[in-house]
């Protein structure tokens with residue numbers, strides 16, 4: 535088999551790239567290790583930067599998102615009983631859209647089906663060969679048969695645990711990592727959201743986050759110990775701890791109910807450099823991870839896709855390789871700024887096991903500065919709504 539671009543991984547990065555390229559007449563094959571049901575069953579984040587929304591529109595996949603997504607003009611940072619509202623609208627005249635990653639992935643698969651894009655699910659042993667030559671190819675097996683696809687380029691969109699990053703020789707690859715000493719326990723419930731806007735709360739007992747998917751579906755999180763298991767947390771235990779970490783005025787109006795999903799995710803900052811090796815390009819979680827505090831995971835994937843899409847269109851339409859040559863540098867320049875923001879939000883809003891009294895006073899002062907300074911709020915708003923591509 536031959537295609538122009540093999541896309542390893544059928545998560546949001548791979549699917550969005552495939553859809554954008556299809557609109558330019560560029561042929562792709564998506565190889566996904568899991569089943570479609572598995573990919574669509576994952577509950578992930580749901581805050582989209584304006585840049586992501588524009589890419590979905592450019593890919594022709596925005597119809598349901600534009601209809602069902604919620605425009606948010608601000609967010610709230612709570613500290614103890616105090617609430618600081620950051621008005622994106624007043625500060626920078628921009629907004630974000632709340633639309634679940636699960637829904638978005640659904641829309642991207644439907645769009646790929648509609649245009650007859652080839653997707654192989656349950657692809658085993660995907661291996662990228664000769665990425666540093668002019669004739670790369672990818673092998674995999676499915677239903678017990680070995681397959682080979684020859685291609686012009688490979689997009690490594692296979693997430694943090696994928697094989698694409700490992701394909702870059704260890705001597706060329708440099709990885710930067712910070713692991714945080716806690717995780718997030720998330721719960722999804724069919725209850726009305728306690729806050730109209732996403733609310734981040736720092737309390738003496740640690741961090742809590744109020745988010746939502748729609749008017750009757752809430753997504754909530756609490757900071758938990760890395761050693762905690764989901765089974766350690768009954769729904770009742772979650773609700774009791776969650777309420778204690780919210781300002782009383784918010785906790786008092788909390789509506790609780792049975793969970794329909796509960797999971798624990800560790801928090802990590804990670805960047806792999808470079809993001810290109812020969813004809814292989816890394817995108818999204820395959821190349822970098824942010825802690826979820828700034829809602830940037832999906833959004834950093836989108837900026838990679840933006841740069842790679844334009845570079846690939848340039849090379850296929852004009853033969854010019856300038857975009858491809860700049861891909862890694864361009865993507866990383868934005869990634870590192872977003873890494874900094876996610877790391878800063880994480881430090882600002884969590885309780886760390888080793889925090890001293892001094893550290894706590896600094897944290898408190900930083901939140902007070904944010905409350906009192908329009909400039910500080912503007913910096914937060916610019917980063918939260920999304921830096922330019």
Ligand code: APR
Nearest residue numbers: 543544545546547566567660692693696818819831832835
């Ligand atoms: N071969 C083929 N597919 C693979 C392989 C492999 N060896 N390893 C992983 N995959 C698939 C995974 O099953 C998954 O469906 O690659 C996909 C990667 O998807 P994501 O992990 O969702 O990563 P990405 O598409 O970059 O999405 C960006 O932003 O909100 C964050 O982490 C969140 O998923 C989100 C990400």
Ligand code: PHB
Nearest residue numbers: 579580745826827828829
């Ligand atoms: C979510 O809705 O799941 C969500 C929102 C904001 C975050 C992280 C996750 O910072």
